[in-house]
Amino acid sequence: MEDRGVALCEHRHVAIGAEKQEAGEWSGLSGASVLADELSKVYRVAVRKPGFWGSVRQLVASETRDVIAVDDVSFSIDQGEFVGYIGPNGAGKSTTVKMLAGILHPTSGHVQVKGLSPARARQEVAQQIGVVFGQRTQLWWDLPTVDSFEILAAMYGVSPGDYKKFMDEFTDLLSLDEFLDTPVRRLSLGQRMRADIAAALIHRPRVLFLDEPTIGLDVVAKAQVRDFLSRMNRDHGVTILLTTHDLRDIEELCHRVMVINHGRLMFDGGLESLIASAGLPATMRLRLSSMIPELAAGQALGHGLCTIMSIDYSSRSVDLSFDRRKASAAQVLIAAQELGEVRDVSLVEAGMEETVKWLLTSEG
């Protein structure tokens, strides 16, 4: 998988359309926004020995082991891109986001955000980025939500005029007025997430890092968050890196996806090329006017262009499986004439979910 991991990383630079270059407080959008250069993070963790004497030994001479959370990851994200960052539990996504945001120092390698190093220019980078961790709020638990916004606005030096603009725009887009006076601890998960996302944008950052912002949300709340993020990216050109386990988020929002597993970047490229690279079989579903008897699953048609996957004589339907890289849908349809007169046809392509599963399970 090592070779393919490299081969699958396109490290593209996406040109940003003029529509992203909005005037006003979101202006000045051009060039690479986020750079990760051979980024690695190794956590040193204590090895716990079982039992009483194990605990005593630990006090005297603690044994440690290294956990390689992020392993030599490089990528470049241009201003205005909306990039999905996916991978299984423990793959290294949150660790990467924390390094990009300057919360964690890399063990080796470098990060740049808008040309600045989070380690060396922490405050300047903080002005450029917004961060949301879906698992944990950054707001003040016991204060009314609006108080958290006011504190953050003061911390970031947002002028009263800009703060009013923020409240006018975001209250409407994220329905904040439902809960502005409610203490954060009493917010529902969906409300809390909207509050956190709004708070991350109070100082109009150019770059937004989102670590599972849709976790635990119902379908309506997810749709609202997705709409909002899409608008921020499209209308204001905010660069977004989105970590999620919900591949629908990626399909609906991202043009580019990065896949990480065991700390290593397995894929970096467009959604279509991810799906194409897997070469998973497509399925053509046929309804026939009449069917020749003696068909069998596994039977090849068109000199091996496609294979019968299943047959249903009662509805006169047949599913054919074929490799997109070897045959076109038109060729398969011609081969299908061997079965009888085709009345209806539909095509089912392999989706993101199957592709990602394939990518992760065929590693090694």
Ligand SMILES: Nc1ncnc2c1ncn2[C@@H]1O[C@H](COP(=O)(O)OP(=O)(O)OP(=O)(O)O)[C@@H](O)[C@H]1O
């Ligand atoms: N503070 C820490 N100390 C030690 N090990 C850690 C620490 N944080 C994370 N790890 C380990 O680093 C690896 C990557 O963790 P990380 O949280 O980055 O994964 P993730 O991709 O965000 O996973 P998830 O999808 O579950 O959120 C895991 O093996 C995890 O156990």
Ligand SMILES: [Mg+2]
């Ligand atoms: Mg995580």
